[in-house]
Amino acid sequence: MPEKVLVVEDEPSLLDALEYNLRRQGYEVRTATDGLKALEMARRDRPDLIILDIMLPGLDGFEVCRALRREMNVPILMLTARADEVDKIVGLEVGADDYLTKPFSMRELMARVKALLRRVRLVREEVATTAAEAADAGEYATAPTLTFGDLTIDMARHEVLRGGQAIPLKPKEYELLAFLARHRGIVLSRDLILERVWGWDYAGETRTVDVHVRWLREKIEPDPAAPRRIVTVRGVGYRFEG
Ligand code: CA
Numbered sequence: 001m002p003e004k005v006l007v008v009e010d011e012p013s014l015l016d017a018l019e020y021n022l023r024r025q026g027y028e029v030r031t032a033t034d035g036l037k038a039l040e041m042a043r044r045d046r047p048d049l050i051i052l053d054i055m056l057p058g059l060d061g062f063e064v065c066r067a068l069r070r071e072m073n074v075p076i077l078m079l080t081a082r083a084d085e086v087d088k089i090v091g092l093e094v095g096a097d098d099y100l101t102k103p104f105s106m107r108e109l110m111a112r113v114k115a116l117l118r119r120v121r122l123v124r125e126e127v128a129t130t131a132a133e134a135a136d137a138g139e140y141a142t143a144p145t146l147t148f149g150d151l152t153i154d155m156a157r158h159e160v161l162r163g164g165q166a167i168p169l170k171p172k173e174y175e176l177l178a179f180l181a182r183h184r185g186i187v188l189s190r191d192l193i194l195e196r197v198w199g200w201d202y203a204g205e206t207r208t209v210d211v212h213v214r215w216l217r218e219k220i221e222p223d224p225a226a227p228r229r230i231v232t233v234r235g236v237g238y239r240f241e242g
Contacts, residue, residue: 002028003117006047008038008064009079010056018051021106022113035059042068049117051109052096053079054089065096075116079104086207119199146181148229148242151220153181160220167219172197176212177220180230180240189237213238 005027009015015031022029030045032038035056042050042064050068054061065076078089078099089099098112146153152161158174160167169177175197180188190206198208217224231239 002026003048004028004030004045005113006030006032006038006041006045006050008032008035008050008056008061009053010034011053017106018109021110025110025113027113033057035061035064038064039067042074043071046072047074048120049113050074050076051079051113052076054085055081075120077109077112077116086205115199148181148184151229151242153178162220169216169219173212173216173219176209177216180238181242184240184242187233187236187239191237193237209237 005022007015007018007022007029009018009031010033012033015033019029019031030041030047032041033056035058038050038052038056039059041047052061052064056064059067061078065078068074068076075097078096079102080086080089080099081102083101086099086101089096097116100109100112144155146155150163153159154161155178158178160169160174160177176193179193179197190209193209194206213230214224217227217230221227221229229241231241233239
């Protein structure tokens with residue numbers, strides 16, 4: 001069965017091009033040209049992926065994304081025309097999975113679409129496998145807990161404690177911290193971090209990593225302005241010191 005993609009874009013020529021190229025790749029395509037219609041269609045059609053422009057008449061892409069996030073797990077690829085929108089998207093406060101800055105090539109877009117859909121399939125399979133294994137074992141395997149001074153990372157519960165207090169982390173912040181902590185003392189390049197934490201096909205900007213490191217530092221560093229836990233290695237990336 002072809003995967004269903006909902007394209008939300010109010011610029012007719014771009015919408016046509018997206019529709020044409022996605023169809024040619026074998027996807028079933030639905031289109032909407034405003035935010036409200038997009039919400040309606042997403043709720044009704046349950047697409048496998050949504051390509052969502054930000055500047056839309058009526059309800060903008062941010063609002064649509066926020067609303068959908070509360071209701072369903074569909075991957076959302078946002079289209080942005082402005083650099084200042086990127087921080088907001090990357091911030092995950094809207095919950096987008098990936099974004100592309102206009103203008104972009106159709107080839108790039110197709111690569112992102114494929115990567116997102118593949119990630120969703122892999123996660124589904126992994127969840128199914130883990131559940132089956134847990135059922136076989138009769139219990140959930142215990143994951144390790146890593147401790148660094150007053151910082152504790154509970155890998156099983158995906159929980160981070162500082163001085164015994166739980167720190168609220170966004171999912172990507174947690175994944176990034178867990179990844180860094182598992183590779184303590186090793187210099188990790190931004191590209192490698194992007195690949196491992198955001199997915200091997202995530203062609204996002206390495207700035208995404210920097211933004212998340214900044215947020216993490218604010219939550220786990222005694223002095224975020226002089227970080228000692230997540231150290232910057234100039235020109236390369238980051239190293240977790242513990
Ligand atoms: Ca637009």
